[in-house]
Amino acid sequence: MAITVTAILFTLIGIALAAGGGHLMMIGGSAYYLITGVAFVLTAILLFMRRPLALWLYSAIILGSLGWAVWEVGLDWWQLGPRGGVIIVLGIWLLTPWIRRPLGFSSPTTGFRYGADVRPLAVSVCIAVLVALVSMMFDPHDQSGDLPEEVVAAAPDLGGNVPPGDWHQYGRTPFGQRYSPLDQINKENVASLTEVWRFQTGxxxxxxxxxxxxxxxxxxxVGNTLFLCTPHNWAIALDATTGKQIWKFDPNAGLNPDRQHQTCRGVTYYADPTATAGSQCAARVYLPTSDARLIALDAGTGQICESFADKGTLQLEAGMPYNPAGYYYSTSPPAIAGNKIIVGGAVNDNYSTQSQSGVIRAFDVNTGQLIWNWDSGNPSQTTPLPEGQKYTVNSPNSWSVFSVDEALGLVYIPLGNQVPDQLGMGRSEHVEKYSSSIVALDLNTGADRWVKQFVHHDLWDMDVPAQPTLIDLKKADNSTVPALVGPTKQGDIYVLDRRTGEPIIPITEEPAPTGAIAGDFTAPTQPTSGLSFKPPKLEERNMWGITMFDQMVCRIRYHSLRYEGRYTPPSLEGSIVYPGNFGTFNWGGVAVDPERQVMFGMPTYLAFTSQLVPRNQIPPKGQDEKGSEQGLNRNDGAPYGVKMGPFLGPLQVPCQAPPWGYVSGVDLRTGEIAYKHKNGTVYDMTPLPLPFKIGVPGIGGPMITKGGVAFLGAAVDNYLRAYDLTNGEQLWEARLPAGGQATPMSYAVEDGRQFLVMVAGGHGSVGTKPGDYVIAYALPR
Known part of the structure; x- marks a missing residue:
């Protein structure tokens, strides 16, 4: 009975492999699956016939599969396992008495039945297992090395007058370094961190x-108070020492299904130097909301500051050419400098060509009066628009965080693209100039002083996603250059002179794939920084799956989609976008140590697919649409919509082989990548809590302390981790009650203890567990 069932199973496996493998070979793929499928069918026939030759043939399948796998991927366990797992398990089953005895023979003299000779099969299985065990000892993707530990710049400019124990802005200071000058928590004691308090926002x-x-x-x-916001835009103040709530403000932003995001990355703090200390609204918190308002609150009480704008509220949709609710709002905290509050906004990706403007506006921080506006669709007119005039329809917007250098009088704006991201027909010269760039605006007038574009004629949603990080770089001749570090989705890290936008680390133009759809075009070249985390081009051998079957399907999908490497244009048949829309780096950005002049980041590698859908094939609004990084994006008003999402196999795991996420350290003075280590486990990605460290995707940001420790959550397993900044080795981890897709921060409390605070609330797009937690850690007293 067992051998008959086994033969049927081998037949089914063989037919599936032969059918899929034949299709794969016909579209230009590997012949392995067809050959192996035929061999499985022949093995099944021999099993039906009770021929011991079945075991010899299966030995050949094992050794042939092993040789093919090692030839393709070397000793990479996470790629060898799926290729050989099913085959080895079946080989072990064939060694059992239930299979051996029916394939054996009976002695004519004694009548005793002997099992078939399994030595060749046993040797083959042992060789395969031995290779698997050896491969577990190697990590072909790991890059080890050390960052320099010496202090290059003593007492560097950290940007802004922020006390060492405070964290006044999103990236701590206007420079956005995400660097704390506290060193109580260091490499030697970080493993002793324990939870001090936990607050749930509700x-x-x-x-x-x-x-x-x-x-x-x-x-x-600020002082002894924490200020934060929640996904539904509540503003909350907490006692920094105890985590007890001081006040809460609910703006009643409501819900709207047309919002692409429901989030808040932070609030903005401002203390009026002309106000009497302790007077009402002398210190304020500015809260951006998902219904396009900016609200000023008293930092001490949470009450609305009615002297700002219209009774405390600024309507951000003023002057917009269209006003569909939910299409425009600010997800990131504004910047404050020179008595101005500078605000951008998120325009829903790929909803409609009749979208609001991406205008950047500066308002008087006290009164809310408009001072200047810079609209990339009309960049020369920065004085406030006259009554009745509207901003440019659908100009590139900035949804991320700004950085400021008040000494230079510049604010640095990371810009995105216009809707739709994947179609470039009819773009204006201003869009072609400013989209997917960083632009430096004059703080006083709003005029652009320089612009540096990182993607020409962007067709891939490669907007600049992260706050530019400012640092004064010391050169080999001991001169200092005021620099800007700009992480990008496509994997390049641009290091520029922030006075002029000229590159410090060289930028080259490299040939890019051509062949856009009719009516569109592609740029013949694309810029690449000398400091780059761009991944190598995907090949068929990089396709992955939990088993050989879904891996085969991914190989078929790979050859069925258009792909010529980075910047493969969108297509009707579907294209692979790699790096994908989540980017190698996203809004979490990077952290820099301005004393050691090094950088810590979390490069992520997750391919997406993008398929253009003709207008006449798009269903009515409200059906089968997502309007975000996944699903059907309508692009109303454009000739095509787009279906997009991660490049996944039939089991909903990435089609590309891991690792999908790393931690990495860079010497900014040389542009050299010192190390890259896999980051994160599949603990929360699988039905079983498996702690396998394969390097998982993540979205969020890191921070660094003077104690030589980098902290990072972000990965799709629910952990907060500490790393040795010098070599990237993990030093500590804490289990989070929900996804940690936020950037941690650190501060000192009144008794001198250094705290580490992390928000754990999950992320809808990456599917981590939602929550409402704010958690503080410190060393034991």
Whole structure:
């Protein structure tokens, strides 16, 4: 009975492999699956016939599969395992008495039945297992090395007058370094960190919320108070020592299914130097909301400051050419400098060509009066628009965080693209100039002083996603250059002179794939920085799966989609976008140590697919649409919509082989990548809590302390981790009650203890567990 069932199983496996493998070979792929499928069918026939030759043939399948796998991927366990797992398990089953005896023979003299000779099969299985065990000892993707530990710049400019124990802005200071000058927590003692307090905001994800409801806030710490916001835009003040709530403000922003995101990355703090200390609204917190308002609150009480704008509220949709609710709002905290509050906004990706403007506006921080506006669609007119005039329809917007250098009088704006991201027909010369760039605006007038574009004629949603990080770089001749570090989705890290936008680390133009759809075009070249985390081009051998079957399907998909490497243009048949829309780096950006002049980041590698859909094939609004990084994006008003999402196999795991996420350290003075180590486990990605460290995707940001420790959550397993900044080795981890897709921060309390604070609330797009937690850690007393 067992051998008959086994023969049927081998037949089914063989037919599946032969059918899929034949199709794969016909579209230009490997012949392995067809050959192996035929061999499985022949093995099944021999089993039906009770021929011991079946075991010899299966030995050949094992050794042939092993040789093919090692030839393709070397000693990479996470790629060898799926290729050989099913084959080895079946080989072990064939060694059992239930198979051996029916294939054996009976002695004519004694009548005793002997099992078939399994020595060749046993040797083959042992060789395969031995290779698997050896491969577990190697990590072909790991890059080891050390960053320099010496202090290059003593007492560097950290940007802004922020006390060492405070964290006043999203990236701590206007420079956005995400660097704390505290060193109580260091490499030697970080493993002793314990939880001090835990606060739950009460703002939880609702059934009627949009899919991308996320908790991405980095709290601010001023004096002994923490200020933060929640996904539904509540503003909350906490006692920094105890975590007890001081006040809460609910703006009643409501829900709207047309919002692409329901999130808040942070609030903005401002203390009026002309106000009497302790007077009402002498210190304020500015809260951006998902219904396009900016609200000024008294930092001490949470009461609305009615002297600002219209009774404390600034309507950000003023002057916009269109006003469909939910299409425009600010997800990131504004910047404050020179008595101005400078605000951008998120325009829904790929909803409609009749979208609001991406205008950047500076308002008087006290009164809310408009001072200047810079609209990339009309960049020369920065004086406030006259009554009745509207901003440019659908100009590139800035949804991320700005950085400021008040000494230079510049604010640095990371810019995105216009809707639709994947279609470039009819773009204006201004869009072609400013999209997917960093632009430096004059703080006083709003005029652009320089612009540096990182993607020409962007067709891939490669907007600049992260706050530019400012650092004064010391050169080999001991001169200092005021620099800007700009992480990008496509994997390049641009290091520029922030006075002029000229590259410090060289930028080259490299040939790019051509062949856009009719009516569009592609740029013949694309810029690449000398400091780059761009991945190598995907090949068929990089396709992956839990088993050989879904891996075969991914190989078929790979050859069925258009792909010529980075910047493969969108197509009707579907294209692979790699790096994908989540980017190698996203809004979490990077952290830099301005004393050691090094950088810590989390490069992520997850391919996406993008398929253009003709207008006449798009269903009515409200059906089968997502309007975000996944699903059907309508692009109303454009000739095509687009279906997009991660490049996944039939079991909903990435089609490309891991690792999908790393931690990495860079010497900014040389542009050299010192190390890259896999980051994160599949603990929360699989039905079983498996702690396999394969390097998982993540979205969020790191921070660094003077104690030589980098902290990072972000990965799709629910952990907060500490790393040795010098070599990237993990030093500590804490289990989080929900996804940690926020950037941690650190501060000192009144008794001198250094705290580490992390928000854990999950991320809708990456599917981590939602929550409402704010958690503080410190060393034992």
């Amino acid at each position: 703002d939880v994800k609702l059934p009627e919320d949009v899919g991308e409801t996320t908790y991405q806030v980095t709290p601010l710490k």
